[in-house]
Every structure is written in structure tokens, then in C-alpha cells.
Amino acid sequence: MKSIKYKYILITSLIIAFFFNFNGFSQELDASNYKMRLSLSTFKQNDNSRMLEVSFIGQNKEDRKDKLPVFDAEIKFYNEDNLLGTAKTSKEGIAQFTIPEGQNYITDEDGFINLIAKFEGSDGLDEEDDDIQIKDLFLELNLKEIDSVKTVLVRAFTKDSTGVETPLEGVNVIISIGGMLSKMKLEEVIIEDGEFEYVFPTDLPGDVNGEIIVYSTIQDNDDFGNVVKNESVNWGVFKNNNLIEHNQLWSEAGPLWMYIVLTILLLGVWANYLYTVIYLFKIKKEGKEIDREQVELNTEL
Amino acid sequence: MNLENRKRELAIEFSPLLEKTTTVSKIWIATLVLIILVGLYAFIVQFTQGQIVTGMRDNAVWGIYTVNFIFFVCLSYSGAFISGILHFIHTPWKNSVSRMVEIITVLSLIIGPIYIILCMARLDRLLYLFMYPRIQSPITWDIIAVMTDLIGCFIYLFLTFIPDFAILRDNSENAPKWRQKMYKYFAIGYQDTPKQRIKLHKITRTMSAMIIAMAIIAYSVLAWVFSLTLQPGWDSSIFGPYFIVAGLYTGIAVIIIVMYLIRKYYHLESYIRKVHFSGAGIILLVLSLLYGYFTFSEYFTRWFSHKLYDTNLLNTLFTRYFWMFVFANYIGVLVPIVILFFNKLRNIKSITFAAVIAIVGLWFNRYLIVIPTLETPYIPIQDTREEFIHYTATWVEWSLSLAGVAAFILFFILLMKLVPIIPMSGIIDHERGQAKRKKSIK
Numbered sequence: 001m002k003s004i005k006y007k008y009i010l011i012t013s014l015i016i017a018f019f020f021n022f023n024g025f026s027q028e029l030d031a032s033n034y035k036m037r038l039s040l041s042t043f044k045q046n047d048n049s050r051m052l053e054v055s056f057i058g059q060n061k062e063d064r065k066d067k068l069p070v071f072d073a074e075i076k077f078y079n080e081d082n083l084l085g086t087a088k089t090s091k092e093g094i095a096q097f098t099i100p101e102g103q104n105y106i107t108d109e110d111g112f113i114n115l116i117a118k119f120e121g122s123d124g125l126d127e128e129d130d131d132i133q134i135k136d137l138f139l140e141l142n143l144k145e146i147d148s149v150k151t152v153l154v155r156a157f158t159k160d161s162t163g164v165e166t167p168l169e170g171v172n173v174i175i176s177i178g179g180m181l182s183k184m185k186l187e188e189v190i191i192e193d194g195e196f197e198y199v200f201p202t203d204l205p206g207d208v209n210g211e212i213i214v215y216s217t218i219q220d221n222d223d224f225g226n227v228v229k230n231e232s233v234n235w236g237v238f239k240n241n242n243l244i245e246h247n248q249l250w251s252e253a254g255p256l257w258m259y260i261v262l263t264i265l266l267l268g269v270w271a272n273y274l275y276t277v278i279y280l281f282k283i284k285k286e287g288k289e290i291d292r293e294q295v296e297l298n299t300e301l
Numbered sequence: 302m303n304l305e306n307r308k309r310e311l312a313i314e315f316s317p318l319l320e321k322t323t324t325v326s327k328i329w330i331a332t333l334v335l336i337i338l339v340g341l342y343a344f345i346v347q348f349t350q351g352q353i354v355t356g357m358r359d360n361a362v363w364g365i366y367t368v369n370f371i372f373f374v375c376l377s378y379s380g381a382f383i384s385g386i387l388h389f390i391h392t393p394w395k396n397s398v399s400r401m402v403e404i405i406t407v408l409s410l411i412i413g414p415i416y417i418i419l420c421m422a423r424l425d426r427l428l429y430l431f432m433y434p435r436i437q438s439p440i441t442w443d444i445i446a447v448m449t450d451l452i453g454c455f456i457y458l459f460l461t462f463i464p465d466f467a468i469l470r471d472n473s474e475n476a477p478k479w480r481q482k483m484y485k486y487f488a489i490g491y492q493d494t495p496k497q498r499i500k501l502h503k504i505t506r507t508m509s510a511m512i513i514a515m516a517i518i519a520y521s522v523l524a525w526v527f528s529l530t531l532q533p534g535w536d537s538s539i540f541g542p543y544f545i546v547a548g549l550y551t552g553i554a555v556i557i558i559v560m561y562l563i564r565k566y567y568h569l570e571s572y573i574r575k576v577h578f579s580g581a582g583i584i585l586l587v588l589s590l591l592y593g594y595f596t597f598s599e600y601f602t603r604w605f606s607h608k609l610y611d612t613n614l615l616n617t618l619f620t621r622y623f624w625m626f627v628f629a630n631y632i633g634v635l636v637p638i639v640i641l642f643f644n645k646l647r648n649i650k651s652i653t654f655a656a657v658i659a660i661v662g663l664w665f666n667r668y669l670i671v672i673p674t675l676e677t678p679y680i681p682i683q684d685t686r687e688e689f690i691h692y693t694a695t696w697v698e699w700s701l702s703l704a705g706v707a708a709f710i711l712f713f714i715l716l717m718k719l720v721p722i723i724p725m726s727g728i729i730d731h732e733r734g735q736a737k738r739k740k741s742i743k
Contacts, residue, residue: 254436262436262445265518269449272511276456276504280489283463283497287490 031124034058034068038075038128040117042225044137048101052077052084054117056093056128069093070125078116080106111135111160112223137168137224141216143200143233150200150235154216157194167194171218177204178213178230206236304493304729305471311728312472315721318567319469320476325566326714333711340704343697344419352422354697360682361675361692366416368667369702372551373413373709374447374523375544378516379552380406381454385513388505394580396727397572400461400720401559405552407458408712410451412705419701439526446519453515457508459487463501464726467491483719520545527670533610534603534674543595550588551663557581557656559713561649563722572723575649582652586641589659593634596666600630610679617673621691625665633662 036058043051054075060066075095077084084103087095095117105113112133121127140155152175156168173191175198176183187198206212212235218227245251347354357364384402387395421427434441469476470484491497521541528540537543557578564573603611618626637655640646672692682690694702 249437258436262442266445266449269453269511269515272507273452273456276460276508279500279504280460283491283500284489286494286497287488287492290492290494291490 031058033061035061036070036125036128038117038119038130040115040130040132041220042115042132042134044139044225044227045098046228046230048138050099050103052097052099052115052117054087054089054095054130056089056095056119073119073122073125076118076120078118080114080116082106084115105136107161108133111158132225134225135223137218137227138165139216139218139227139229141214141229141231143214143231143235150202152198152200152214152216154191154196154198155194156191156196156218165194169193171221171224174215174217174219176215176217178215183215183217200235203237204235205238206234208238210234210236210238212236304733307732308468308725308729309472311721311725312468315723315725316473316476318721319718322718330711330714333707333714336707337704337711340701340707343700343704347419347697347701348424354695356688356693356695356698357420358689358692359684360678360689361672363420363671363675364692365668365694365698365702366420367671368664369705370413370416370420371523371667371671372664373409373416373705375520375548376551376555377406377410377413377454378450378520378523378545379548379550380409380556381450381457381512381516382549383552383556384457385509385511385516388509393731394574394577396731397569397574397577397723398556398560398581399727400722400724401563402552402556403458403461404713404716404722405555405559407451407454408709408716410447410454411712412709414447414451416701416705439522439529442522443519443526446515446522450512450515450519453508453512457505457512460501460505460508461724462720463488463491464493464729465720465724467493468725468729469720517545520548532674532679533608533614533677534670537599539595539599543599546588546591546595547663547666550585550592550659553581553585553588554656554659554663557585557653558660561653561656563717564649567717567722569723578649578652579647582641582647582655585637585652585656585659589634589637589641593638596630596634610677613677614673617677618669622669622673626669629662629665629669633659633665 036056038054038056041053041055043053045051054077056070056073056075058068058070060068069091070089070093071091073089073093073095074086075089075097076086077097084099085097087097089095107113112135114131114133116129116131118129119125119127135158138155138157138159140153142153142155144151144153154173154175156171156173157165158168159165168191171191173189173196174185175187175189176185178184186201189196189198200214204212211232213230213232215228215230217229218224220226247253247255249255355364355366380402384399384406387399387402418424418427430441430444434444466484466488470481470488473481473484476484491501521544524540524544527535528537530536560573560577560581564570600615604615636658640651640655676691
């Protein structure tokens, strides 16, 4: 009896599952089929705060394209053994944690900061961790008009424990500007002596007020991670390309030929109507004259 | 031949058509009035409750009102075209059909545009069409074309009526006073003097040429309302001539049906003879071949080019609208061709049957031009309720459609009570011409 009850519950559940989720059958939710990948990256932001970002994704062992984000997993961020904070993964499997400016990091003798992200495991998932070693890089972005030339000045350096600056050498720096959806790259150079000058183009429009956000970025560098610095400047040259067009199909007044053709057609037709009506009046007038003549004739008789 | 006596004879001959009302025609009139009243009720329902009572929704913004509009307006244009052509043909048989064609032209041009007004959800904004017209819009051209054509057709119809009004004025002593007054007023003092006759013929001839030209322009403008859009099924360079041929096909078919009904119910066998049906049948055959060619060309090019949205449209036509498509484009073309092609099959009844099939096929053809295109838009349909995806006409739309047809028939009957359906002046002109010819031979 009990087995029949379970059978019905199972069938009903399957039917409900069939109606409400057609894809349900094709999804394999057993975590053992997935290889978990936890990867840590770091972004030094404009305000010199540092964002630590973890991507926690399960990848199907058989079908590598089948990726499943791990949701609501608690990630702990460490600098060596020092716990910096925790964050939970989103539906996309992303956990972010921001370290404020002025954080005192523990570094090794070469000045590298060891950052660790750790997931301590759950009932269905094993413990996972990742770590990166980066140096704290300082980027300075100055936007100046030198002899009326709009110039982007970039300085990049590291500091040792005593505060002595060491200029950056041989690292790619990208100069870009902000767009609606993404950044537009203007220049990519290998910085030498920690400094770089770039003559800003004079034909970029900017927003409606001519404002442009200029970025200097170091991307995915093995030693420094991601570092970005940006500044807004009123260097946009707004060109009004919206010419006011007259007499087009889409303008308020139509093409001239349309007015001409329509006028000719309507004048031709209505002139003919008028001509017809005039003739009708003439016929009527003649009819009246005939009537009058007949009346006169009858009177004479 | 004493013309005055002959006019009197004709007036006496046709007076029963004008004065007597049989029981059958009374029942007919009552039925038509009833249908019109149901239509009026449907209009009140639509006016008070809005277009929600129709099958029209966000996508299918046009329904059978637009189909009826195209049908009636095309019928009118073809009537104007045929009427204009008939005026230039000097043959005695044209006299029997010319008035029917003129009445069909004017009545369908009055009824057709009413359907477009019914299509408008906000009638209070109707005035904006005239206050803020855009010359770039085919809708504006259509409004101008319909209005200009309507006035032209009215003038033309009036011109052709004048001589008959004059005959009736002079020969209706026993008619009621209001009728005598009306004939006198509309006859505008026409006495059939040579001077007046020349003047009237002159302006009628000019108006004939004018309404032929206007019919072609108005036909094309109506076709451009569709073909100047980028919608699949509408964006076609042959829509102008296609509409003209389809319109003429409609016109000839309706004339045949009207001839049949008038011949049968008014016993005008001596005026509407087999030769009229045979002639009209041959014209219908030629037009059905042309119409079939245009239809094939239209769909074949769409199918062959295999553009995504055209393919979607054709899939809809061959699935959801399969039987309508078959009737419109196979039965509606091939049956008339088969009947009219063989001399043995060509008799009055079969020619009329072919005309009825052609009319039904043409109405379906218009339906297939308007509705399936709107049901397969470029942008995906957001509201997936059945009535938003597929259009189905409601009782309100059917009632108003039938009311339009009923009004057409009713006004036709009433106009036939006003002037004889066979123009007496045409008979007089013909006999006068014959007499002249005899004199010149002597």
C-alpha cells in the first residue's frame, strides 16, 4: 500500500515537473559530474580601494561548455592568515569584496601581497581556494593642456615599506575613454621610467556637455593584477551632425515635387469640375430662356 | 419619327419600374432595412464600448472593415473606369448596362469609405486627418483621391441622369407632386435642344475621360497604401496594376450579377439580352486570366526569393488560411476560366455563377492581403493571447459588413425607383442616330 502511494507521488511529481520545466530532464544537478573552479582576481580601483573578485563555477567534466555557477557560497578573503572579510556568491557565481584605501597589507620580502580566497566546503561541495601574489601599484593620471595641446600624463610606480617610489618599467598601459557600453581604446604603450605622455585626439565628441572620462588601465598583469585610474575632463568636441533636412520624405514639409504634382493634378481635376458646373448653368439658363419664350408664345396666342 | 411621342412611349413603358412596388420588393426592402438596423445597433455597440468589441487588436489593426473598404472602393473605381470606357463606345448594347455601372460606381464609393471610418478607434481625431495632413503619407493621398473621385462620380452620374429627368419631367403628369417637382429641379431646364445636347455631350465626354484617369490614379493610390510599406506581403511593385486588374475583375463580376438580378426581377429580357452576358463573360474571362497571372506572379516571386518574413507569411497562408487561399487563388480564378472558356458552358446562369465565384474569391483575396500580413509582423508579438496573435471577426464586424451590402442593394433599388435602370435618353440618342443615318443614305 505504501509503495503504491509513493508510486503515485512520484508520477504526479514527474508530471508536474514535465509541465513546468521541460528543461528539467536535461539538467544534471549532481555536483560530482562537475569540476569546481574557484578563481580570484583583483582590481585596484580609481579611489585606490582594491576589489577582490571570486568566480566560483562548476564545469561539466564531460561537456566543458556546460558551466554551472555556484550560488550563495560563502567566500572568505585573506591576506596571508589575516581575514579581510567574507562575501557570498551571486547567481552568476561571483563574490566581490572591497578592501578600502590605506589597508596595511602583509607583504613578503619582495613586496608581494599574498591574497587568498577560500570556500570552506558544504554538504555537496568540497573545499576550494585560490591565491594571487601582487604588488601594490600606484597609477597617477593627469589631464593637462600643455601649450594648448590636450595631454594625458600617466605616472606608475610602486612604493617600498619606507615609502620610496620605484618607477614602473616594461608594463603595458592602456589609455581609453568611456563609451555607452564599453571603453574605447585610444593607445596601448609599454611604460618606461614610470612615465608616459599621450596627446589626446581633438575630434572626440564626449557627452552632451563635452565631458569625457579618460582611463589609464593595467590589465591582468602577473605582478600587479588590474589597476585602473580615471578622470573626467571637458575635452569633448561636440559636432552636431543632425542636419535639419527640408523637404524630405521624413521632414515636416514633403518633397517639393509632391506639392507640384498634387497641385497640378488637383487643379486639373477641379478646373474640369468647375468647367462642367459652368456648362450646367449655361444649360439651365438656356432652359429658362426657352421656358420664357414658350410662355410669351402662349400669351400671344 | 416624332421624338416627343417616342419619349412619352418610353416614359410609359418604364413607369411601372418607377411607380409600382410589388410585394416581393416590399419584403426585400423590409429585410434590407432590418439588416441595416442590426448594423446600426452594432455601430452603437462599437461606438459606446470601443473597438474591443471587434476582433482587431494591437497587431491585426485592420480587419474585415478594411477588406470591405478595398472591395467597395475597387468596385467603384472599376465602375468609373468601365462607365467612362462605355461612353466612348458607340454600340447600342452599352445603353442597357451603362446606368447600372454608374449607380454601382457612386453607391460603392459612398459605402466603401464608411468602413475606414469604422476602422478608426478614435473618431474624435478624424478631423486631424484634414487639419494636419502629411503629403508624404499614402493615407493622405487616398483621402484626397477618394473625395475627389466621389465628387467627380456624383457629377458624372448627374450628367447622365439629366436627359432622363427631363423626359420624366415632361411625361409624368400622373406622378405624385413631389416626384414632378424633383424631376423638374434635377432636369435643370434641359429641353433636349441641339445646343443643350451638344453642351451636355461635351461635358459628359470630358467627365468620362476624367473619371477614367481618376479611377486609375485612385486605384494605384489605394494599392500604394499597402505596397509602400515594408510589410511582408504588401511590399510589392506590381500592387498598382494588380489592384487595377482585380478591381476590374470585381466590377465586371458585380455588373453580371446585377444584370442577372434586374433582368430576372424586373423582366427586362428585351433590354438585357444574352449578348450582354456573353460580352461581359468574355471580358470576365480575359480579366480572370490577367488576374490569375498577377496572383501567380505575386506569390511565385515571394516564394522563390525565400526571404525569411515572406516565408513566414507563405507558411501562414498555406496552413492557417489554406482553404481560403485555395478558394481565393485557385477556385476563384480557375472555375470562372473553365466556365467562360468553353462556348458550350457559356449561358446566362453559368456566367452569373462564374461571376459569383469570382466575387467570393476576390473578397477572400483581399482578406488574405490584409490579415495574414498583420498576423506575421517583423517584431515579435508581445501579448501572446490568442486574440492578439490571430484575428477573428466578431458579430459586430459581420453585422456592419452585411449592413453595408444591404445598404448598397437598398439604395440601388431606391435609385431605380427614381430613374429607369435603362436610360431612356440613350434609346432616343440611338434611334436619333439611326434616323440620321437613314436620311444620309437616302
